[in-house]
Amino acid sequence: MAAAQTIPDAHEKLIPTLWVQTSVEWRGSALQAYRAARVSLDQALKDKKWTAALEQTGSYGKLPPAIILDIDETVLDNSPGQARQVVGKTGFVVRDWDAWVAEAAAGEIPGAAEFCKYAASKKVTVFYVSNREAKSEADTRRNLQKFGFPLSDGVDTVLLRGEKPEWAASEKSPRRKAVAEKYRVLLLVGDDFGDFLTGIRTTVEKRAEMAAAHAERWGREWIVLPNPGYGSWESALQEPERPATALEQLWKRESWLRTK
Ligand SMILES: [Mg+2]
Numbered sequence: 001m002a003a004a005q006t007i008p009d010a011h012e013k014l015i016p017t018l019w020v021q022t023s024v025e026w027r028g029s030a031l032q033a034y035r036a037a038r039v040s041l042d043q044a045l046k047d048k049k050w051t052a053a054l055e056q057t058g059s060y061g062k063l064p065p066a067i068i069l070d071i072d073e074t075v076l077d078n079s080p081g082q083a084r085q086v087v088g089k090t091g092f093v094v095r096d097w098d099a100w101v102a103e104a105a106a107g108e109i110p111g112a113a114e115f116c117k118y119a120a121s122k123k124v125t126v127f128y129v130s131n132r133e134a135k136s137e138a139d140t141r142r143n144l145q146k147f148g149f150p151l152s153d154g155v156d157t158v159l160l161r162g163e164k165p166e167w168a169a170s171e172k173s174p175r176r177k178a179v180a181e182k183y184r185v186l187l188l189v190g191d192d193f194g195d196f197l198t199g200i201r202t203t204v205e206k207r208a209e210m211a212a213a214h215a216e217r218w219g220r221e222w223i224v225l226p227n228p229g230y231g232s233w234e235s236a237l238q239e240p241e242r243p244a245t246a247l248e249q250l251w252k253r254e255s256w257l258r259t260k
Helices: 014-022 024-046 079-088 094-103 112-121 134-146 173-180 204-213 232-237 246-254
Strands: 065-069 125-133 158-161 184-190 222-224
Touching: 014 024, 014 079, 024 065, 024 112, 024 184, 024 222, 065 112, 065 173, 079 094, 094 134, 112 125, 125 134, 125 173, 134 158, 158 173, 173 184, 204 232, 232 246
Parallel strands: 065 125, 065 184, 125 158, 184 222
Antiparallel strands: none
């Protein structure tokens, strides 16, 4: 019998980054998500009881329509920034991320700009709620403009972390609430559980329960994009306390693997 092949060490981001950058499957998943979004948008416009935001309260039927999208890995593709981690054998470093954002060089998630333009053509205000920092707003707008994403000039539709004191946290619920006070929120579009629900920084088990409680929303009011590279799903593996070193984090991840 031949000896088992030894697998070479590789950066953990290699496969997810290549999937995003080269596979037709990733591209198809994104197009599929935005196609579902378009179908839902048309339904939601007709149904005045429809809302996607749990923060939406009171009588909202007569409010003007809006949609809320996340930015990173939802409308903009940062895989080149991730590829730099693989090539440079580094992890996520805030300084490197800031430099990447300042380049305004992120790509477009397939189908995103066309969908947002379609929504705008239906008089739906397009909001972008992102955990990019407020200082990055000009660069972020510049990046969005490259692909023709609708940006309203009358009202600030790019709502970033720290833009207001009450928006200091990565928790997006206060920003969804601010939109829901003036608009009927037709859709939430994102790549992370936090783009839809509050209190998601918890255990894997609790997150699964929360998602199950809202199972009927996926593909309707809530449109999720695939992001295999990072997210609160990965942080959840490290709960209740994230290990200090990269190696310990790796062991913690591996401890989740099911082998039967
Ligand atoms: Mg995102």
